[in-house]
Amino acid sequence: MDIDAITAPVMADMEQMRMNLRDIVGRKNPLLLAAADQIFGAGGKRLRPVLVFLVARSTAQLMDMPEITDRQRRLAEITEMIHTASLVHDDVLDDCDTRRGAQTIHTLYGTRVAILAGDFLFAQSSWYLANLDNLEVIKLISQVIADFADGEISQAGALFNCDVTLEGYLEKSHNKTASLIAASCKSAAVFSEVSEDIKVDMYEYGKHLGLAFQVVDDILDFTQTEEQLGKPQGQDLASGNLTAPTIFALRRDASLRALVESQFKTEGDLEKAIAIVNEVGIEDARTLAREEADMALAALKGLPEGEAKQSLVDMVQYILERIY
């Protein structure tokens, strides 16, 4: 799967969005402009707005609309702003020095600018959201922001807790990742005025794709090298955030629990734990990712054949391929 081919149907949409975003951040505050370049320029697949545009185009086709609407374009921008705001604050919270191999805002410009930039982006997105003039979409997206905060808080409260369940992990992943993707896919469909069934399908597609994406990311955190990751291997585990591979490994190798509970204070313990997870945790996590991916694909049944739908299908495969 080639990501350029997948995003081809919405390339022009994405280009326009990129220019609008830079303009929004840069217009009001020179202080943030440098940070904005850093944020919005830092590679990244921009999965969320791509999905908004693809769902917008496929549902517009379903409803015989000649073009997507300005509200759908604005929605894509809001989605990317909210995602970026959460990344910036997350990096401060996790005290993370690099993201996608690039230095983070708070390392480069300080905690102060990072908090400001995050608050500014959240604020702008709330304002744009309010001005979409659609209560259903406002409620959907404000739920996402509440889910984010819940996700941050429950993660902070469960560090190094070996009794964390798969259910708890999926809920946290929903809050931190899938909720935004699900709500934005559904909101894109709302603006095409599709039936309730199709709206629900789009939510399910986004939710399961988001969960698959998160599980894959959590697998790669163990299976890729530091060079591929752009950050040290097993960083989640090191900071006490137990993800799917670790949860499965805890079921299969009893010696892992003591290592995790000691919080890796003894030299070499973290490396031992990473080796165990790689040995007995990855296969089950792959199965979980596959199951979520299948549920995402099943939710596309009501969309008309066409290049937008094909890209939505291919996106699922693209995400899974990274772990095969």
Add this chain to the structure above:
Amino acid sequence: MDIDAITAPVMADMEQMRMNLRDIVGRKNPLLLAAADQIFGAGGKRLRPVLVFLVARSTAQLMDMPEITDRQRRLAEITEMIHTASLVHDDVLDDCDTRRGAQTIHTLYGTRVAILAGDFLFAQSSWYLANLDNLEVIKLISQVIADFADGEISQAGALFNCDVTLEGYLEKSHNKTASLIAASCKSAAVFSEVSEDIKVDMYEYGKHLGLAFQVVDDILDFTQTEEQLGKPQGQDLASGNLTAPTIFALRRDASLRALVESQFKTEGDLEKAIAIVNEVGIEDARTLAREEADMALAALKGLPEGEAKQSLVDMVQYILERIY
């Protein structure tokens, strides 16, 4: 003026709000509960929800409504949550160690919990706001959040800038203080379904009261002792935030500019500057506060006589009294 007498007509409303707020924060996250006690327990006059309840009661009387609505109660909670969230993030931004004489969240619990708590409160308030199901109010309040971010950013960009104008100061004060008060007073009126004229009046009342409040606060930062303030005197000036008294003093004493522009790196310079501001900056600032207060009072003309309106009048006087 006695603040207990002013708030008497809404004491029961305020008590119910306090319980609801503690419940909202405490229910989901033990991590934040301690912080919540700190935040919502830390004295404070809770000016914003008091004003929401007073405007709600006075406009309800105007419309012959027997009671205020649940939405008006929810609005008061949202107002206090947004205000508190902004305080918590502000304290991190300003690296402020005490507020109202009590230690701040980020000093007690660290930057991490402070960012989380602020994000959580912003998120909850967005969610409640969306579920008020009223687009006019959603737009009004989301404008406030955008104004906050603008205020934070323009303040950060103008530190130690002696060319800052009174207009720029008022705009910043609007963004940081008056915008929320204005929007919540107007929103309280919206839920009583008053005429457009009264809505505008309530916005003007909140805006000018908020500006008067800010000017008074900025005066007290110079005229009160460290003990009265619960923080060092002239702290705004020390950090480069030039407020009304300094702006007026810069017009009257040419020697002040050099002191400010040197950023007080020489021992004793800050004390010299504070003395100059106290000497030649306070009187003009008092006049400004008085003018704003008069505009606030004028905006109450359309409200029916009664204890709620009387409290709205007295509140203006109460704020002014602090500088006389």
